[in-house]
Amino acid sequence: MIRTIVGLAIVLILMAILITVVDDYTVPSALSGVGESYTETGVEDTGSVNLVTAVVVAYRGLDTLGEVVVLFSASTAVVLILTLIPIGSGPTPPSSIVSFTAGILPSAIILFGIYIITHGHLSPGGGFPGGAVVASAFLLVMLGSNTVPGKSKFLSSIESLAGLTFGLLGFWGMFAAGQFLNNLVLPAGSPGRIISAGIIPLISLAIGAKVASELSGIFSSYRKAGGEK
């Protein structure tokens, strides 16, 4: 009881402090700074119609490389812990609805995921949500089967190859144009076509493959570690 009251008091004090910070904030009427320059010259600089993908992959590509490293280290740590310290019993057999759906749906989900990945520079999406959708399809296949997945090197080799591709594309930019992850080693093309926007589609494919194989590896190690809910 005393815990709840002290927690509530701390939260109320923090709320009062944060409200005094927000109090003299006015609604902005125009973009300013870096955002303004990105919206004005984004399409000519990178060739991609989707400005958020242009910022994530082209203008701030190094931060995306860092994010890929963070996701890689987290997934490696999870798989390592679950492999070394087994937890629990085997998986429960799936019900008939799940096994029937898992025979039909994953192909459509994978197709949708590949669409999101490859059209990252034309419409909302990109490598990260597309990879997560493909990993959901793999999860559905795993949930619909009776057996525990065996030791497979396929997922980890896809993951390593995709990460290596990202690094090699960056070095290609460095050797061809003097800047790591330079976007325009491939021509920018006309905005709105699939083959355009420099190396953004290639990096999106690499990121999508990496995220999909990493999340599938995490789910596969959950299933191997024992039963699941």
Place this chain on the structure above:
Amino acid sequence: MSLFAAASIGTGVMMIVAAVAALIVKKLISAIIIVGFVSLSASLLFLLMDAPDVAITEASIGAAISTVIFLWGRGKIGGEQ
């Protein structure tokens, strides 16, 4: 009040109530599903703030993958105490 304003205010109120409920309910599995619902409502709010990329990412990663992770954890160690 326009539909846009009503939708954003209504979603906001719903999210706050659901977030408090997720930490108070007795069964852990209800709490996990309510947090998945808060993530989905956040995805709707991202769409109302003109951020479709962020909405797709939050819906696919926050609402689906995160819920699976929590459900696995709950299956291992069971519910309340």
Place this chain on the structure above:
Amino acid sequence: MSAEYLFYWSMAATGLGLILIGLWGVLTRKHILRIALAFTLADTGVNLILVWSGFLPGRSAPIVDSSVTQMVDPLPQALVLTSIVIGVAVAALFVVVGVLASRKSGSADIRHMKELKW
């Protein structure tokens, strides 16, 4: 704070409320998975505040089209894309280590996890 932009401030209030509720949950709950859930709620609140900071009312999404004249700021949206993915990575590690800790100490209650070294 003007009243005609009530929805603008309500979006910020939602994000702020989620951060505070998540913080309260981390401080007061005892089951280790509930603490992980509260942490995820606070993470969602932070992402909402970040996207809200780049939102200008009356403009459209940052995808260049022939009919689009004014766009919102694309930079905070790029930051939040990264933040969401890192948030799920942190949640996965949190849950796995929490499950491990509760197996070692025998119960999921954090008051029983008193050992500093396993």
